[in-house]
Amino acid sequence: MKKPNFEKIISLLEANEEFSLTEKQYEKSTGSTLPKSDYYLKNKSALAKMAKKYGYIVEVQAKTLCLKKVN
Numbered sequence: 846m847k848k849p850n851f852e853k854i855i856s857l858l859e860a861n862e863e864f865s866l867t868e869k870q871y872e873k874s875t876g877s878t879l880p881k882s883d884y885y886l887k888n889k890s891a892l893a894k895m896a897k898k899y900g901y902i903v904e905v906q907a908k909t910l911c912l913k914k915v916n
Contacts, residue, residue: 849875857898
């Protein structure tokens with residue numbers, strides 16, 4: 846699996862608003878495919894770690910990523 850480039854996603858995270866990405870949008874934005882395991886994607890992936898840094902969690906809804914602010 847190719848290492849994702851989160852440059853385009855960081856601007857969305859910095860906007861401090863919840864957003865969703867389809868699998869295709871994620872691939873287009875990062876140049877990488879989504880991990881196959883939902884558990885890994887939500888808890889251990891580079892995206893999960895970056896989301897946490899910005900105060901988000903990752904939820905997977907039929908391979909649509911929803912990043913929500915943690916209060």
